[in-house]
Amino acid sequence: MSNSLKVIIDFIVLAILYVVVFFNKWRTRGKAKLVVNTLMYIYISLVLYVTLMPIVVSLPFIFNHPYIPMNMIPFDDYFSGRGDTVRQIILNVIMMMPFGLLLPLVKKQSVLSCLFWTFLFSLGIELTQPLVNGFRAADITDLITNTIGGLLGYLLYLVFKPLINKIMSHLE
Template sequence: MNNYIKYLTDIIALIIIYAVFLFKKWKSKGKDMLLVNTLLYVYIALVLYVTLMPVILSLPFIFDHAYIPMNMLAFDDYFSGRAYAAQQILLNVILMIPFGFIIPIVKKQNIFSCALLTFLFSLSIELVQPLINGFRSSDVTDLITNTIGGIIGYLLYLAFKPLINTLLNLLKTNQ
């Protein structure tokens, strides 16, 4: 089956979930919360696109291959001198910065709860990746670097908190 159709199936499912279950709920909380929750939803959808998709059409085949256990040697690729290991580390940090930035706007968090949520989100992805297809693997380095990215995002949130509050208040007053 064409890869575009596989991805399109997942994207349509995400759009339906948003339209049917989430949009009205978030809209009732005001434009500010609709905007922030929608940004988080779109961000999570993009992360799923990069890390897990296609999912729906892969489900019937999740047990057709061996589950590859998580690589538990932190930064093994980097220390082994594998090509693109440093870029992969940087990309994993960057991937989770928006999560750490947006999560405390959606629901007030401290740095520890934000780091825990980032870790759990990353762990969920890492545990599901090898199920989706036999070519994906999970790695403890990804958990570490993703969590660091979430913490950096939270620190950026703290730096921009006054501006964020001003923008959200403007949205509230324009309702």
């Protein structure tokens, strides 16, 4: 089965999950909640696409390859001059900025709470990557840069909060 088909299966499962479990629940809470929660759902689906997919068809095989423990030396690749680490650091920060921006819209958050949830989301991805795909490795640098991205997203939320509130009030 081609990788593209495997990813399509994941997106079909995510679409069914959205329609069956979340759509009606969010719709009853108002148009603004539906829009914000749907944006967060789409964002998380895209993060899963970039970091973990294919998942569904990989589940039966998660123990068919060795689990590589997390690299626990922060910024080791950068200081060792390996690969395109600067690009990876920047992309990890950018990838998690929407999480930090959208999370307080989904549910009111303090900066510490947002950092905590960003850290947990990133940790879940990092620990799952070697299971789902034997070619991916977990890295403490990714965890750090993802969490920084969530913080920057939360700061953007604070900066744009008046505009966001105005847009949200028009949706209600």
